[in-house]
Amino acid sequence: xxxxxxxxxxxxxxxxxxxxxxxxxxxxxxxxxxxxxxxxxxxxxxxxxxxxxxxxxxxxxxxxxxxxxxxxxxxxxxxxxxxxxxxxxxxxxxxxxxxxxxxxxxxxxxxxxxxxxxxxxxxxxxxxxxxxxxxxxxxxxxxxxxxxxxxxxxxxxxxxxxxxxxxxxxxxxxxxxxxxxxxxxxxxxxxxxxxxxxxxxxxxxxxxxxxxxxxxxxxxxxxxxxxxxxxxxxxxxxxxxxxxxxxxxxxxxxxxxxxxxxxxxxxxxxxxxxxxxxxxxxxxxxxxxxxxxxxxxxxxxxxxxxxxxxxxxxxxxxxxxxxxxxxxxxxxxxxxxxxxxxxxxxxxxxxxxxxxxxxxxxxxxxxxxxxxxxxxxx
Amino acid sequence: xxxxxxxxxxxxxxxxxxxxxxxxxxxxxxxxxxxxxxxxxxxxxxxxxxxxxxxxxxxxxxxxxxxxxxxxxxxxxxxxxxxxxxxxxxxxxxxxxxxx
Numbered sequence: 001x002x003x004x005x006x007x008x009x010x011x012x013x014x015x016x017x018x019x020x021x022x023x024x025x026x027x028x029x030x031x032x033x034x035x036x037x038x039x040x041x042x043x044x045x046x047x048x049x050x051x052x053x054x055x056x057x058x059x060x061x062x063x064x065x066x067x068x069x070x071x072x073x074x075x076x077x078x079x080x081x082x083x084x085x086x087x088x089x090x091x092x093x094x095x096x097x098x099x100x101x102x103x104x105x106x107x108x109x110x111x112x113x114x115x116x117x118x119x120x121x122x123x124x125x126x127x128x129x130x131x132x133x134x135x136x137x138x139x140x141x142x143x144x145x146x147x148x149x150x151x152x153x154x155x156x157x158x159x160x161x162x163x164x165x166x167x168x169x170x171x172x173x174x175x176x177x178x179x180x181x182x183x184x185x186x187x188x189x190x191x192x193x194x195x196x197x198x199x200x201x202x203x204x205x206x207x208x209x210x211x212x213x214x215x216x217x218x219x220x221x222x223x224x225x226x227x228x229x230x231x232x233x234x235x236x237x238x239x240x241x242x243x244x245x246x247x248x249x250x251x252x253x254x255x256x257x258x259x260x261x262x263x264x265x266x267x268x269x270x271x272x273x274x275x276x277x278x279x280x281x282x283x284x285x286x287x288x289x290x291x292x293x294x295x296x297x298x299x300x301x302x303x304x305x306x307x308x309x310x311x312x313x314x315x316x317x318x319x320x321x322x323x324x325x326x327x328x329x330x331x332x333x334x335x336x337x338x339x340x341x342x343x344x345x346x347x348x349x350x351x352x353x354x355x356x357x358x359x360x361x362x363x364x365x366x367x368x369x370x371x372x373x374x375x376x377x378x
Numbered sequence: 379x380x381x382x383x384x385x386x387x388x389x390x391x392x393x394x395x396x397x398x399x400x401x402x403x404x405x406x407x408x409x410x411x412x413x414x415x416x417x418x419x420x421x422x423x424x425x426x427x428x429x430x431x432x433x434x435x436x437x438x439x440x441x442x443x444x445x446x447x448x449x450x451x452x453x454x455x456x457x458x459x460x461x462x463x464x465x466x467x468x469x470x471x472x473x474x475x476x477x478x
Contacts, residue, residue, distance in 0.1 A: 003399055006400060006403045007403060009407055016410075017413050017417065020414060020417035020418060024421055031428075031429050032429075033429045033430055035430065036434050036437055039435070039438070040438060045438075049450065051450070058463045059463070201409060201412060239412075239416060261440070262437060274437075276430075276436075280427075283433055304449070305444055305447060306441050306442075306443075306446035306449065307440065309446070309448055325441070326438065326441060353460070355447040355448070355457070355459060355460045355462065355463065356463055357448070368463065370464070371448045371460075372464055375456070375460075376451040376452075377451075377452060377456055378452070378454075
């Protein structure tokens with residue numbers, strides 16, 4: 001076949017794909033007879049009401065000397081690892097506010113960090129395009145340098161996010177500016193699977209975030225600069241299970257809903273969205289118009305234990321909206337509470353038991369927020 | 379990849395350049411055809427899909443079924459660790475790191 005014939009077929013195939021995408025969009029619109037907030041209002045539900053001192057900042061974790069970019073809780077025992085522009089990972093006991101480790105990184109340009117399920121190792125990645133693993137039982141020298149116990153190299157772009165597979169200390173997923181996600185075997189340092197990329201269907205832009213399902217560790221979601229989120233099955237890397245459209249800007253952050261059958265996203269288009277895994281429906285858009293009409297990018301999100309609350313950090317000074325996910329309303333702004341951060345909140349994480357939210361900020365601090373008011377149990 | 383013959387000035391012949399373009403277009407075409415198949419499968423699934431209202435009901439049921447420490451009003455059971463952030467620490471330990 002000649003090049004011109006191939007080009008003709010390419011044009012026809014592009015037209016076919018665009019038509020199919022349009023038909024899909026139309027069909028999905030037909031199925032969207034309501035959204036969560038309209039449905040909840042019709043059911044007579046009213047928004048969550050917080051008293052002035054219900055959610056409080058109960059800890060400020062001081063120690064980083066640069067912007068905090070990422071944080072992750074252990075599955076148990078209330079420890080947090082954080083990564084900062086200062087080129088260090090710090091491991092904290094969140095209850096006592098004390099630092100147990102301060103690891104000086106070989107590459108200071110870190111973007112992400114994660115705790116292993118057993119809490120004995122931490123992983124990080126960034127502009128060096130590798131994911132480095134550190135054992136917390138290794139001895140640091142006086143400068144805080146700890147030997148890297150494993151380097152996961154192979155990405156051809158920055159590592160934007162890393163997450164361990166739930167209950168598997170030997171496997172983790174990374175997302176990258178090279179448009180792929182990779183499942184790694186930490187014990188060998190080798191790639192087990194590549195999701196997307198040049199030869200497989202997947203994202204067509206930098207991948208910025210990944211999140212694992214708590215209920216099914218074979219599933220994970222990725223969010224990308226191509227404005228979509230994808231659901232992947234780790235056992236079948238050749239194609240995404242489903243692609244979720246709707247956002248009009250980079251999808252900076254994705255987080256599974258607590259029950260594992262829905263997930264949330266946050267984007268440069270200023271909205272958070274809620275999607276249903278099984279049907280692919282966009283169930284809700286969470287958007288509050290800014291005073292000056294500009295869209296404030298969403299930097300990070302986290303759900304409360306029931307999913308009733310969605311915490312969202314934005315790319316301005318300290319705003320952290322608390323959304324009532326049922327009614328689609330902002331019920332609180334952590335940035336307006338006492339002891340709030342003094343700069344952008346770049347990362348959020350919920351503790352394993354749901355009793356505390358940790359926020360990390362460009363002001364170099366981490367803060368722990370918990371419910372200190374009167375709780376009514378029904 | 380086929381390397382075409384080069385002329386005396388070292389430039390690749392048109393045939394080699396043409397081959398490289400052809401492979402790339404072929405790979406893109408394969409991806410598009412694969413994408414079309416995936417989209418057709420998804421369209422078929424959508425024909426039998428429930429409306430969003432069914433998914434919204436599932437969502438509400440899920441939210442209402444879980445205890446939540448950060449809500450002013452929640453179902454039980456309450457976990458005793460929920461209020462650990464407001465209790466006195468059991469023991470104070472010296473900070474373990476050397477820096478700062």
